[in-house]
Amino acid sequence: MKTVAEINEKISSGKAVVLTAEEVIDYVDRKGLEKAAREVDVVTTATFGPMCSSGCFLNFGHSKPKIRITEAWLDDVSAYSGIAAVDLYLGATQLRHNDPANLDYPGDFRFGGGHVMEKLVAGEEVQLFALSYGTDDYPRRELRTRFTIDDLNQAIMVNPRNCYQNYNVAINASDKPIYTYLGYLKPHMKNCGYSSAGQLSPLLNDPHYRTIGVGTKVWLAGAQGHVYAEGTQHSPTCERGVLGVPSEGAGTLALTGDMKKMNREFVRGVSLKGYGVSLSLGVGIPIPILDEAMLKQTTIRDRDIKAQVIDYSADYPERTGKIVGTVNYEELKSGTIELNGQKVEAGSLSSYAGARKIAAILQEEVRSGKFLLSEPIAPLPIEQSMKPMKEIG
């Protein structure tokens, strides 16, 4: 048994043993659980993929004369201004003004909120255009200027839903192609799209949220951020398999972090043809190895993590609840899965190579004492389901 405080002491004295969620699998196989649990202090997990429920709060400081912004666009992408005078919230999936969307089907969606966030993190100049009705104390009614992230007082990423514990696999059983957030799907189940880092994924290595809770420090695109709440649609009550790992979406995390400290490589605008824009984000979470049971959880491997295959041409949009089959991540990562006796090519939306890189960066940061672990200040709900929408009238 170790406490987080003890692990932090070891980290500070440069003696902590830190493995990635990939390395730990072989390590435990070799050494045995008991011995390994005494040795290993931290396991680093990571994921890097589209996370639509992301955005950022920006504060611009006051113009002269002052303006109480009521409508605003950042590089022609609308930002929410229903908060204090010069605060804005920019969401990742917001389209650019005048984007033809799917009028010219399938739309290209080349630029949107996620791309503006990428530009900000990269230190590039962005245009602000703002309107107001004018008040006695905030008389200005129009403003056009350019700024970089350095000119802002705050640029805080606040993401209501990141790090889906697991995710389903999309196929298209219809006879025409469809465009989804899991990619372009050819008719007759020729290919499938998935999005999870599998054995590296944070919540698959701590499936019952024992060490990851509200207040847990996370690596958010290079910055040290934290979990500020359960993510939206957090629904841990679901089908679970080996080591309690869910085979459905299940848990989610709400994350926040200082965008000024982020690295562009892990904050990337996404254009999904026929679907829209989004943001890909790199997240790493260190798991303190408190005891054997915790270590055991981190040994989960791709072949033991299952995902449900859903037909996005009918069952997904219509919410029928039907699944076409179940596959595991070893099969998905091999590039071909088999469904109803048919070979289906598999493509990922989330980057496993990117997740590996993040797990290694975080491993190095913990090893070198740059990243200390934190204990949650409140647990995430472990029993809770997602309600469907109540529609009246």
Add this chain to the structure above:
Amino acid sequence: MSDRITKKIMLFFPECETESPIVYHLVKDYDLMINIFRAKVTPEEEGYLVLDITGSQENIGKAEKWLQSLGIAVNETDKGVKWNQSRCVQCGSCVPHCPTGALSIPDRLTMEIRFASDECIECLSCIKVCPYEAVASMF
């Protein structure tokens, strides 16, 4: 036939003044086998042609000189489809859509992406599916 080689090249016509039936001459005068992947030739504008040429080293050399004498740029390194490694997040979304394996994941443990330009037939499928504009067409 053993001394015949195949080479993928991209031709760039600064402005399409050439009335000369290029492909005809390449076949007829230089004994080359031609496989055109992609062409964009609009009158009075610049034009591009990406093709495989198969023939003897000597004839290919002569043909390239002849093309250059017409003011056509012969590019052996750049191809019509470019993969920008620093923009690629290595997701693999494009891989099932690439018909030739030019974009592939050689090692399923690291899951890193490889782009082999000489295997690319310039079908442009990857450009449509890449969410990060990591692949682009020169024309």
